[in-house]
Amino acid sequence: MPRAYHRPCTDIAEFQRLLKHSDRVLALCGAGLSAASGLPTFRGAGGLWRNHQATSLATPEAFKKDPALVWLFYAWRRHMALQAKPNAGHYALAELAKHNKDFMCLTQNVDGLSQRAGHSPDMLRMLHGNIFDVKCFDKECDYIEPNNLSDPLCPALAPASERYPADQTMPLLDPTKPTPKIKREDLPHCPTCKAAGKTSLLRPGIVWFGEALDSDMLKEVDAWVAKPRGIDIMLVIGTAAAVYPAAGYTDAARKKGARIAVINPDRSAQKGLTSRDFYFEADAAEILPKLFEGIIGKPEIPGQAA
Ligand SMILES: *[C@@H]1O[C@H](CO)[C@@H](O)[C@H](O)[C@H]1NC(C)=O
Numbered sequence: 001m002p003r004a005y006h007r008p009c010t011d012i013a014e015f016q017r018l019l020k021h022s023d024r025v026l027a028l029c030g031a032g033l034s035a036a037s038g039l040p041t042f043r044g045a046g047g048l049w050r051n052h053q054a055t056s057l058a059t060p061e062a063f064k065k066d067p068a069l070v071w072l073f074y075a076w077r078r079h080m081a082l083q084a085k086p087n088a089g090h091y092a093l094a095e096l097a098k099h100n101k102d103f104m105c106l107t108q109n110v111d112g113l114s115q116r117a118g119h120s121p122d123m124l125r126m127l128h129g130n131i132f133d134v135k136c137f138d139k140e141c142d143y144i145e146p147n148n149l150s151d152p153l154c155p156a157l158a159p160a161s162e163r164y165p166a167d168q169t170m171p172l173l174d175p176t177k178p179t180p181k182i183k184r185e186d187l188p189h190c191p192t193c194k195a196a197g198k199t200s201l202l203r204p205g206i207v208w209f210g211e212a213l214d215s216d217m218l219k220e221v222d223a224w225v226a227k228p229r230g231i232d233i234m235l236v237i238g239t240a241a242a243v244y245p246a247a248g249y250t251d252a253a254r255k256k257g258a259r260i261a262v263i264n265p266d267r268s269a270q271k272g273l274t275s276r277d278f279y280f281e282a283d284a285a286e287i288l289p290k291l292f293e294g295i296i297g298k299p300e301i302p303g304q305a306a
């Protein structure tokens with residue numbers, strides 16, 4: 001059939017052939033990758049937590065004003081992420097990283113599920129940080145504790161990690177119940193600052209609104225993109241290709257010759273694609289193992305019956 005319309009290709013076999021002959025693959029992952037793991041995204045309207053707009057808690061100003069409230073929000077998200085399991089999409093990407101010669105995966109997700117699926121850290125960049133990193137709130141201080149999986153993080157934040165019966169709302173999530181009272185001194189403090197006689201708090205090691213992405217990491221990514229060999233495929237998974245920051249990377253990848261493949265059940269995510277590109281209207285957990293078949297084989301997913 002002639003491609004009269006500039007619609008992206010949706011043929012899985014054609015994508016598999018292209019991937020087989022690809023040396024350099026770039027992936028950009030968003031919240032949709034972790035959707036099948038059951039993690040809430042807090043994006044857009046209705047992203048409420050205890051009647052707070054979740055996005056308004058994700059700022060340095062909110063932390064300065066009420067560190068206990070912001071810590072409770074993140075302590076709960078840490079707890080949720082630890083309860084969640086990587087899905088077949090995370091495993092398929094981790095497996096592709098093992099098989100593809102030059103693969104770079106950028107993720108906007110802070111939940112650590114890609115790492116837990118065994119994704120090689122050399123081929124994974126967490127654009128928005130890691131919810132399990134704990135670092136000093138003082139910008140002058142470079143104290144950071146990578147990947148602290150303690151849950152609760154400290155005794156004062158235990159209300160965010162409590163067990164509750166499945167048919168009941170967790171008291172912490174019920175906005176009609178008072179917020180647990182936590183004293184500032186009971187929140188985690190920076191040991192480096194303490195030694196210097198200061199009392200700086202620790203904070204989650206993620207990029208909040210109004211903060212810049214790590215410049216060393218961005219330089220590394222730019223250098224990878226700029227390599228003379230070009231890019232064969234760019235996968236845009238669970239995020240929209242035409243929205244920043246994905247848009248910047250898709251433009252850059254296109255300039256290096258890449259064909260873009262968008263994987264997203266939301267059809268509006270294919271905006272800006274051409275007939276050279278691919279679009280798969282599906283959840284990442286369902287379709288990534290199929291798309292990578294022939295390269296990765298059938299990945300084994302721990303805890304899932306055959
Ligand atoms: C995680 O951080 C908390 C607060 O700083 C600390 O008390 C705890 O020992 C850390 N856990 C690990 C495993 O390092």
Ligand SMILES: [Zn+2]
Pocket residue numbers: 136137138141142143190191192193194200
């Ligand atoms: Zn400090």
